Amino acid sequence: MSKKHPQMDASHSDKRQRIEAEIADGLDEELELEMDDARLAKLVAAAGLDHPAQLRLEHFMRRQGADKFATYAELYAQTAPGELVQGPIRDPRLRAWWAMARAESFAPAEPSAVTERRATA
Secondary structure (H helix, E strand, O other): OOOOOHHHHHHHHHHHHHHHHHHHHHHHHHHHHHHHHHHHHHHHHHOOOOOHHHOOHHHOEEEOOOOOEEEHHHHOOOOOOOHHHHOOOOOHHHHHHHHHOEOOEOOOOOHHHHHHHHHHO
């Protein structure tokens, strides 16, 4: 008959506690995801839609002050496929930002370079 080593018992107990904690955490995360799915389903149904893929920027609002709101469509520039490359860029904000973009750097172009680029475009 062999005797158990007390240090091994403590180590085994620690591992078991960590495993049980990980399992409990994983189950908690699964429950949170299910709750998020249920909330999303309610949001989609409340908007009169059948699937989350039908949600558009127009469905979401952002407060712009105490009594002013704007849709995400109003706040964020939208482009048609190929619009940046083929042009023309319809949104004036995006047109200005695109004029400052440079392939060689993430830093915006200097205003004089933007003016020159607009003149040659």
